[in-house]
Amino acid sequence: MYDWNALWHENAGFRTGSDLTQEDLNGLEDALSATLFKAARDETDVAVYETPDRFILLGYQDGLQMLEVAKHTLFDLTLRVVTEDEGQGMAPPYLEALIDNLATGESGEWRGVLTLNPDGIALVNGQALSPELLPDMLFPELAFTQTPHFRDQLAGRWREELTAELPMIEAALSGGADEGSADVGLPPARMQQIYDRYAEMVRREQANLSRVFTDAELQLVAALFKGVTFESAASCRGLWLVVEAQLIDQEPDRELQVDALALLEKMKGLSYAQEVALIEGLLAS
DSSP: OHHHHHHHHHTGGGGGEOOOOOOOOOHHHHHHTTTEEOOOTTTTEEEEEEESSSSEEEEESSSSEEEEGGGGGGOEEEEEOOOOOOSSSSSSSSSEEEEEEETTTEEEEEEEEEEEOSSEOOOOOOOOETTTTTOOOOOOOOOOGSSTTHHHHHHHHHHHHHHHHHHHHHHHHTTTSSSHHHHSSSOOHHHHHHHHHHHHHHHHHHHHHHSSSSSSHHHHHHHHHHTOOOOOOOGGGGGGHHHHHHHHHHTTTTHHTHHHHHHHHHTTTHHHHHHHHHHHHHHHO
């Protein structure tokens, strides 16, 4: 479901000490008034407990520490550029934002029309399209959008996802212009700008991934991706499915002594930008 150990380390600043005396991390249901959701496998792993509205993570680091995570904060945002009519009552190209929260079981969607202004600047629903500018996105289906920190969290995820999607948006808008400009395409300077942004995004994400995956895990993923082509942008999404299928057929994880289940959990937690960066890194190696 989630990479609990990554969540534990990413939120180190929000952990608190605990005076619980129970040495067994997996035996604290009564003390916490919570249900054990995921047992700790060893002293380096975290135990996860669940209440109706939050998860409680417990681990050892300078004593027993506790991290409480509200379920409504554990949502994922996926942006998608739609270039063909999918029966949504909106003419393409448009931008589709999907929010999923596995913890609460909620999901929502938003769509915005993509256009170019006379100066060639991309717009979504008439607003300038930028990773730094969050458009007016409403998700009436979601109960947690009214929480104080939702917009801040949404802005961070928007920045990450939109940066990865900008090349596709530029291509969609270029192809959707009038016939004369469609033949010409984007000016070389604009194409270079898109390339530079893409390269910088990949570089940053690869630096982050080097701290998430071990060398053995990356070696295993590289072996599993041999012969797999990622020709379209959409084919780069959901890499964990490729890894899972290959593991079932080949079982190479045993040879490299990699915890396949832990690897799959990490893969499931990757954003689209991270998946693209992983593919680019493996192709270059």
